[in-house]
Ligand SMILES: [Fe+2]
């Protein structure tokens with residue numbers, strides 16, 4: 001790969017000579033952005049020593065619990081051969097993942113600079129400029145981490161490279177916006193919320209947490225700025241957006257496999273790739289990556305019949321009920337903007353807009369009454385204990401699986417796979433659509449004990 005790559009950005013820059021046509025919501029976000037700046041040099045403790053080959057206890061526990069033979073896989077056999085090999089697998093996987101985040105951040109830096117030049121309102125330009133500074137800081141932080149702490153890095157993965165090129169080169173600026181702010185950043189934001197390798201040690205954990213807060217604003221910017229843009233779009237133009245969404249989502253879901261790591265370690269690439277595809281967590285993790293993208297597209301009116309059909313095949317349409325990023329960031333009121341009028345869940349949410357406390361019992365009754373039984377049919381059976389504190393009858397066990405969903409008050413005999421504990425205000429915020437469950441876990445509002453992957457089966461309900 002050449003060191004410098006040139007891409008034609010394909011769209012004209014625009015000056016805005018009308019300073020009076022304002023977008024107050026974007027201005028509010030811009031104000032927030034100015035007071036949320038951080039400094040990668042001083043806000044991260046670079047003196048901490050890290051071991052890039054360290055495996056977290058959480059990951060070990062997950063593999064120990066999983067019902068599959070890791071040592072028979074290409075990666076597992078290599079890792080099992082010696083401690084040094086095991087270290088190499090971990091360190092290289094870590095270096096590869098963080099490298100892809102760094103390259104993606106540079107993509108965001110360039111895309112946002114293009115957006116700043118091309119957008120046609122002064123408030124969009126102000127906000128985009130602030131985001132350019134954020135993205136520069138993100139590249140800087142990951143780059144310094146890789147150079148000083150991991151001392152290993154990887155070139156950009158082929159498919160990420162292609163996707164960034166397509167996003168930057170598009171002649172319609174809304175496609176650059178859609179590709180970067182809604183699709184790529186939406187996936188990155190969901191990936192951060194899932195933790196894993198991005199929180200493997202205190203330095204990368206701190207960087208990721210700082211970046212995540214910025215990204216939440218960036219995705220909100222995409223939603224706020226593009227809202228209404230697609231409402232009356234010509235069908236031919238709209239079809240172009242639909243193609244782009246479906247292709248980009250398929251690439252992000254299926255193609256991000258650390259093939260370069262397999263090559264560098266001398267593994268059987270075809271075997272390792274196939275095993276990664278069929279890994280015990282792969283399907284669940286892949287679909288969770290779209291927990292932000294889908295509701296955000298819904299907010300923009302882009303869950304058209306064609307996109308819905310494609311998403312249903314990918315198994316990600318269920319996220320349409322998740323909270324969109326602009327609402328989650330407090331920039332839009334719950335229920336504001338495009339929603340599916342036929343969705344009973346949206347109706348439940350609307351009814352709870354001003355409610356501060358609701359007990360689990362009645363909510364579970366409503367949720368299970370309209371659950372799509374076909375959707376739970378392929379789920380792994382799971383018993384999830386939901387313990388909501390600060391309210392009577394707050395402690396329930398939900399059994400999810402091919403037979404549907406059952407729930408009952410917790411008894412002393414229950415042996416749940418995972419327990420979620422939260423106070424009643426957190427529970428109510430999730431049900432009313434003021435926050436998503438993964439974000440509440442990240443913010444420490446939900447205490448999670450047991451098999452984390454089993455907790456994901458609750459998605460079928462929400
Ligand atoms: Fe970023």
Ligand SMILES: [Fe+2]
Nearest residue numbers: 108185215218
């Ligand atoms: Fe960003």
